Amino acid sequence: EQSRLDKVIALARHRGFVFQAGEIYGGSRSAWDYGPLGTELKENIRRQWWQTFVRGRGDMVGLDSSIVLPKRVWEASGHVATFADTVVESTITHKRYRADHLWEAFVAKRGREPESWDEVPDPDTGQRGNWTEPRSFSGLVKTYLGVVDDESGLYYLRPETAQGIFVNFSNVLTASRRKPPFGVGQVGKAFRNEITPGNFIFRTREFEQMEIEYFTPPAEANEWFEHWVEACWNWFLDLGVDPANMRRFDVPVDDRAHYSAGTIDVEYRFGFPGKEWGELMGVANRTDYDLKSHSEASGQSLTFFDQASGEKYTPYVIEPSFGLTRAMMAFLVDAYREEEVPNAKGGTDTRTVLKLDPRLAPVKVAVLPLSRNERLSPLAREVADTLRSAGWNIDFDDAGAIGRRYRRQDEIGTPFCVTVDFDSLDDNAVTVRDRDTMGQERIGLDALHAYLAERLRG
Numbered sequence: 056e057q058s059r060l061d062k063v064i065a066l067a068r069h070r071g072f073v074f075q076a077g078e079i080y081g082g083s084r085s086a087w088d089y090g091p092l093g094t095e096l097k098e099n100i101r102r103q104w105w106q107t108f109v110r111g112r113g114d115m116v117g118l119d120s121s122i123v124l125p126k127r128v129w130e131a132s133g134h135v136a137t138f139a140d141t142v143v144e145s146t147i148t149h150k151r152y153r154a155d156h157l158w159e160a161f162v163a164k165r166g167r168e169p170e171s172w173d174e175v176p177d178p179d180t181g182q183r184g185n186w187t188e189p190r191s192f193s194g195l196v197k198t199y200l201g202v203v204d205d206e207s208g209l210y211y212l213r214p215e216t217a218q219g220i221f222v223n224f225s226n227v228l229t230a231s232r233r234k235p236p237f238g239v240g241q242v243g244k245a246f247r248n249e250i251t252p253g254n255f256i257f258r259t260r261e262f263e264q265m266e267i268e269y270f271t272p273p274a275e276a277n278e279w280f281e282h283w284v285e286a287c288w289n290w291f292l293d294l295g296v297d298p299a300n301m302r303r304f305d306v307p308v309d310d311r312a313h314y315s316a317g318t319i320d321v322e323y324r325f326g327f328p329g330k331e332w333g334e335l336m337g338v339a340n341r342t343d344y345d346l347k348s349h350s351e352a353s354g355q356s357l358t359f360f361d362q363a364s365g366e367k368y369t370p371y372v373i374e375p376s377f378g379l380t381r382a383m384m385a386f387l388v389d390a391y392r393e394e395e396v397p398n399a400k401g402g403t404d405t406r407t408v409l410k411l412d413p414r415l416a417p418v419k420v421a422v423l424p425l426s427r428n429e430r431l432s433p434l435a436r437e438v439a440d441t442l443r444s445a446g447w448n449i450d451f452d453d454a455g456a457i458g459r460r461y462r463r464q465d466e467i468g469t470p471f472c473v474t475v476d477f478d479s480l481d482d483n484a485v486t487v488r489d490r491d492t493m494g495q496e497r498i499g500l501d502a503l504h505a506y507l508a509e510r511l512r513g
């Protein structure tokens with residue numbers, strides 16, 4: 056029996072949300088490509104995020120900084136020194152594990168520390184004594200730029216978008232004439248040399264983040280921290296995620312990133328084998344760590360002078376950090392349903408439906424001529440083109456039985472199907488079918504745009 060998660064992944068691959076990267080060459084476990092539907096879904100998530108957190112707020116502006124920054128940025132941020140893990144490798148399976156994870160698993164099970172690595176079993180084989188020496192492993196992805204192929208050309212691909220915001224703090228402050236509390240939002244790719252990428256798009260070496268660095272007077276940091284935890288939580292709820300599948304996790308001090316004075320993760324019930332919950336996003340109080348580090352290392356003051364109070368200070372930073380691709384996985388898992396529905400023979404069929412919020416749905420409307428017919432097709436194509444000009448992604452499908460076509464659209468979460476039939480030629484009206492209720496309504500062509508616009512919400 057396939058797990059629910061396996062079914063969602065199978066659907067995502069089969070319907071072209073996500074493809075394995077380099078599939079014709081055998082594929083990769085750590086990289087995925089986003090197909091026609093995945094690209095739309097990702098774009099819609101990004102757009103909703105940007106609208107809610109950047110355009111929709113008077114205290115936020117946007118930024119799009121480089122993936123490759125001067126090396127000194129990553130030295131000052133602490134990443135070169137601390138963005139590393141200790142790894143052990145099984146000499147039998149050659150699989151690598153984070154040493155602290157295996158060590159902690161031993162302690163959790165046996166209630167004591169192992170005396171040496173020889174005591175720690177290999178999770179795959181159960182055998183002991185087959186580990187290589189623990190080695191340090193940098194989480195930074197390296198690249199070499201320039202004509203001379205040596206260490207002088209070494210650069211890092213950003214492991215988070217955040218640092219691009221910190222190093223532009225003064226630029227943004229001056230250019231946008233802001234003062235704390237205010238924030239900067241950024242969406243873009245990030246790269247991490249993950250030891251164990253996997254679980255589909257949950258953990259990949261190349262992924263997308265949506266991050267906010269919110270600069271506040273130090274005395275207001277805790278208040279804004281609470282504000283942002285609420286705002287992030289509510290963003291998922293507003294987009295239809297079931298709160299029963301979400302929880303908050305107050306990250307204990309030892310597990311926090313080196314810059315954090317407090318982190319709350321929002322976790323989602325992804326349903327991984329042996330581990331139900333996974334981090335969806337996190338909100339961290341980065342204090343004045345980053346601005347101070349960059350001030351010291353660059354010699355440029357990254358402070359704010361408050362003219363009203365005559366005070367100069369380094370703002371604190373509250374950072375809500377979302378994974379765009381990880382959010383996409385949560386939206387897919389959350390929307391997946393299998394429902395029993397009556398069929399024409401008086402029995403029931405199972406239909407698979409993605410109950411995505413209409414704002415996220417990759418296809419907004421499918422236009423379906425009742426049958427492939429030279430009288431119906433021109434009108435149906437005209438209806439599809441008119442709806443496209445409203446800015447919606449529209450599917451046109453005239454192949455096969457209408458019931459089958461409805462099911463195909465249900466499976467990808469299309470909120471509405473518009474059927475053009477022979478009556479349409481006379482009454483200038485179409486049948487609109489609702490994905491969730493499967494109810495159908497006859498709507499005049501002149502009223503169709505307004506009918507859909509109200510229900511698609513943008």
Ligand code: ATP
Nearest residue numbers: 249257258259260262334335336337376377378381
């Ligand atoms: P984890 O503990 O899962 O490695 P993290 O705590 O290192 O994650 P952060 O540094 O807080 O993650 O990154 C912020 C967000 O970026 C995460 O909540 C997640 O949504 C996303 N993210 C981080 N690493 C990856 C990855 N390898 N693949 C996809 N998304 C990621």
